[in-house]
Amino acid sequence: MTTIDVAEQVMPGKADVLLHASIPTGWKRVRMHKLMVNATLGVLGIVFLLPLIWLVDSAFNTHATASLGAPALSLANFRAALAAGAGGAIKNSLYLAVVSTLIATAVSTLAAYTLSRRRVPFKSTLLLGVLFLTGLPVTLLLIPTYEIFVHLGWANSPFYTSLVLAATSVPFAVWLLKNFIDQVPKEFEEAAAIEGTTEMRILWKIVIPLSLPGILVAAILTFINSWGAFLIPLVLDANPGNTPGAVGIYQFMSANGTVQFGPLAAYGILFSLPVVVLYLVCSRWLNGGFAFAGGVKG
Amino acid sequence: MAKIVLQGVTKLFKGKNSAAVYDLDLEVEDGEFLVVVGPSGCGKTTTLRMLAGFETPSRGVVQIGGKTMNDVMPKDRNLAMVFQNYALFPHMTVEKNLAFGMKVRRTPKASIGREIREIAEMLEISELLGRKPAELSGGERQRVALGRALLRRPQAFLLDEPLSNLDAALRAQMRIELKRIHAQYPVTTVYVTHDQVEAMTMADRVVLMQGGRLQQLATPEMLYDQPVNAFVASFVGSPKINLFPGRVVQDGSGPKVSFLTASYALNGSHGATFDAVSTREVTVGFRPEEIRLATGNDPELPVVKATVELVEPLGSETHVVARVGELVLTCKLPARCGLSAGDTVSLEFDTAQMKLFDTESGIRLG
Numbered sequence: 134m135t136t137i138d139v140a141e142q143v144m145p146g147k148a149d150v151l152l153h154a155s156i157p158t159g160w161k162r163v164r165m166h167k168l169m170v171n172a173t174l175g176v177l178g179i180v181f182l183l184p185l186i187w188l189v190d191s192a193f194n195t196h197a198t199a200s201l202g203a204p205a206l207s208l209a210n211f212r213a214a215l216a217a218g219a220g221g222a223i224k225n226s227l228y229l230a231v232v233s234t235l236i237a238t239a240v241s242t243l244a245a246y247t248l249s250r251r252r253v254p255f256k257s258t259l260l261l262g263v264l265f266l267t268g269l270p271v272t273l274l275l276i277p278t279y280e281i282f283v284h285l286g287w288a289n290s291p292f293y294t295s296l297v298l299a300a301t302s303v304p305f306a307v308w309l310l311k312n313f314i315d316q317v318p319k320e321f322e323e324a325a326a327i328e329g330t331t332e333m334r335i336l337w338k339i340v341i342p343l344s345l346p347g348i349l350v351a352a353i354l355t356f357i358n359s360w361g362a363f364l365i366p367l368v369l370d371a372n373p374g375n376t377p378g379a380v381g382i383y384q385f386m387s388a389n390g391t392v393q394f395g396p397l398a399a400y401g402i403l404f405s406l407p408v409v410v411l412y413l414v415c416s417r418w419l420n421g422g423f424a425f426a427g428g429v430k431g
Numbered sequence: 432m433a434k435i436v437l438q439g440v441t442k443l444f445k446g447k448n449s450a451a452v453y454d455l456d457l458e459v460e461d462g463e464f465l466v467v468v469g470p471s472g473c474g475k476t477t478t479l480r481m482l483a484g485f486e487t488p489s490r491g492v493v494q495i496g497g498k499t500m501n502d503v504m505p506k507d508r509n510l511a512m513v514f515q516n517y518a519l520f521p522h523m524t525v526e527k528n529l530a531f532g533m534k535v536r537r538t539p540k541a542s543i544g545r546e547i548r549e550i551a552e553m554l555e556i557s558e559l560l561g562r563k564p565a566e567l568s569g570g571e572r573q574r575v576a577l578g579r580a581l582l583r584r585p586q587a588f589l590l591d592e593p594l595s596n597l598d599a600a601l602r603a604q605m606r607i608e609l610k611r612i613h614a615q616y617p618v619t620t621v622y623v624t625h626d627q628v629e630a631m632t633m634a635d636r637v638v639l640m641q642g643g644r645l646q647q648l649a650t651p652e653m654l655y656d657q658p659v660n661a662f663v664a665s666f667v668g669s670p671k672i673n674l675f676p677g678r679v680v681q682d683g684s685g686p687k688v689s690f691l692t693a694s695y696a697l698n699g700s701h702g703a704t705f706d707a708v709s710t711r712e713v714t715v716g717f718r719p720e721e722i723r724l725a726t727g728n729d730p731e732l733p734v735v736k737a738t739v740e741l742v743e744p745l746g747s748e749t750h751v752v753a754r755v756g757e758l759v760l761t762c763k764l765p766a767r768c769g770l771s772a773g774d775t776v777s778l779e780f781d782t783a784q785m786k787l788f789d790t791e792s793g794i795r796l797g
């Protein structure tokens with residue numbers, strides 16, 4: 134209302150002309166924009182969807198090839214995949230992913246809290262360093278890590294392999310969590326501190342619960358990273374009994390000279406199931422949002 | 432129980448060139464109820480936060496209970512605080528918020544429950560114990576925050592506008608409750624407020640701050656009757672004190688002050704201040720209750736003719752805004768004074784409490 138009044142004062146009579154002229158073009162622009170966005174998303178969606186359809190189709194099709202075809206439904210491919218050790222490999226992946234996620238999340242939460250709340254010398258340099266590390270390819274570190282592992286006798290141990298997997302996730306998790314904890318108002322910790330609470334208890338009772346959505350995101354990312362890990366377990370753990378899923382699929386693919394598309398697709402589906410379940414479970418949690426509502430005014 | 436001493440306390444924030452608190456000297460006696468007032472941004476919260484240990488003074492010493500606190504962590508200071516923005520733990524119910532500190536201090540379960548019930552009843556939040564802070568109104572949150580602090584027996588209470596979000600009735604009631612608690616357990620209390628009524632009714636002494644500096648520390652009556660400068664005079668009292676430009680001159684019989692259309696021979700304490708002055712620009716202050724309809728009983732008193740601009744009947748009294756030439760004044764008249772806008776009235780100034788300030792510095796002269 135006020136804009137009309139002002140316009141009328143400045144140039145009497147022109148106000149409604151301005152209004153009517155600007156609204157339709159504005160709308161058109163918005164609609165065009167929407168159309169473009171949706172079209173792009175649609176094309177991208179199809180590009181991603183096709184391999185998925187192929188995967189599901191082939192997994193249930195006993196005569197699967199590299200091309201799509203009408204499925205003759207059967208679970209034979211799944212049986213073949215399990216017979217080739219898919220079950221054990223997934224169990225191994227689960228171990229690596231869970232252990233590395235626990236370690237990485239704990240370490241990065243503590244580090245992020247310290248970086249967020251404490252005066253740390255050269256903090257911004259340190260944080261930039263951390264950010265730089267997240268971009269470093271793991272391959273670079275793998276040979277020296279292997280040397281160290283052999284030296285310490287850590288090779289072929291799922292636990293120590295998890296440790297390395299955790300280490301590869303920590304920089305990004307620290308970065309993510311530091312920024313998340315920065316958003317948690319400090320007054321909550323102050324209110325707890327004035328009650329005589331120790332810092333450990335404040336961390337446990339206040340900071341961690343309030344940062345839980347962020348911690349969960351960091352944990353999921355770590356989990357997925359470790360779940361799909363290929364190179365690290367391949368190099369650091371040569372024990373066939375410890376082979377995780379990603380390596381298992383690779384070995385299965387090249388095992389018999391010709392690629393068995395059906396069982397391979399079934400293996401792939403079995404291997405991705407836990408991640409899908411994880412997403413479904415966590416999306417609920419994450420929907421809870423990052424709310425500090427009601428805690429502080431304004 | 433503890434005495435609080437601030438010596439030359441200054442707080443500079445990074446990137447700001449003016450100090451949030453500047454060279455503050457303050458002694459809060461053991462068991463005293465000290466109220467801190469001042470306009471927004473004058474450093475009240477910063478002062479409390481330095482007492483609590485959340486901010487480190489840039490200069491100066493903070494002592495609580497005879498112990499220098501500058502390097503003591505907040506958790507070791509044994510204080511209770513109500514935060515201006517409540518700072519209730521958003522992931523805990525009201526009950527858990529209230530119980531938090533007692534659990535930290537390992538209070539037996541049975542007495543935790545009992546104490547929470549008592550305090551909840553007093554603050555009228557018993558029905559809210561199961562709710563999360565997000566499900567409370569501002570006033571309810573504030574009472575929970577107050578409850579959380581009152582469940583302590585600390586060395587001192589630091590309360591940052593603890594009643595600001597309550598309605599008038601509840602505020603009056605809580606004021607009385609707080610005074611009752613303080614009478615029962617006379618714990619040293621530093622109480623920040625915007626509300627003059629709270630300052631005047633609750634305080635043993637009041638600190639008035641402006642721009643990070645202490646303006647005056649006095650009992651409520653002293654602050655009202657003997658303001659050290661024009662800022663204090665106009666901050667305390669509602670409606671505000673009337674300040675008029677004036678001038679002191681000597682005529683044959685002694686110093687005389689003229690303001691508006693009136694002039695008045697200075698005598699007594701006022702007179703002594705100006706004996707040696709030839710002429711001086713001053714600001715003349717009269718509180719609204721010191722201006723009344725002219726009675727003519729005392730011909731010495733200054734009288735002006737004014738035009739009524741606004742009449743605000745408050746029931747027990749009437750506030751009247753009137754114009755004298757370019758200037759506007761406010762006076763407190765009896766209820767049903769029978770005036771209406773446009774009337775011309777003669778107003779008489781009671782000079783017993785007249786205040787004179789230096790026009791430039793604002794410092795009170797007499």
Ligand SMILES: Nc1ncnc2c1ncn2[C@@H]1O[C@H](COP(=O)(O)OP(=O)(O)OP(=O)(O)O)[C@@H](O)[C@H]1O
Nearest residue numbers: 444445447451470471472473474475476477478515
């Ligand atoms: N963390 C901070 N960093 C920088 N400046 C700050 C910080 N906290 C407060 N200040 C500044 O210090 C001054 C005093 O702030 P303070 O919060 O103490 O005011 P206040 O008297 O409590 O005001 P209000 O009545 O609005 O609560 C203000 O100018 C404010 O902008």
Ligand SMILES: [Mg+2]
Nearest residue numbers: 475476477515
């Ligand atoms: Mg404040």
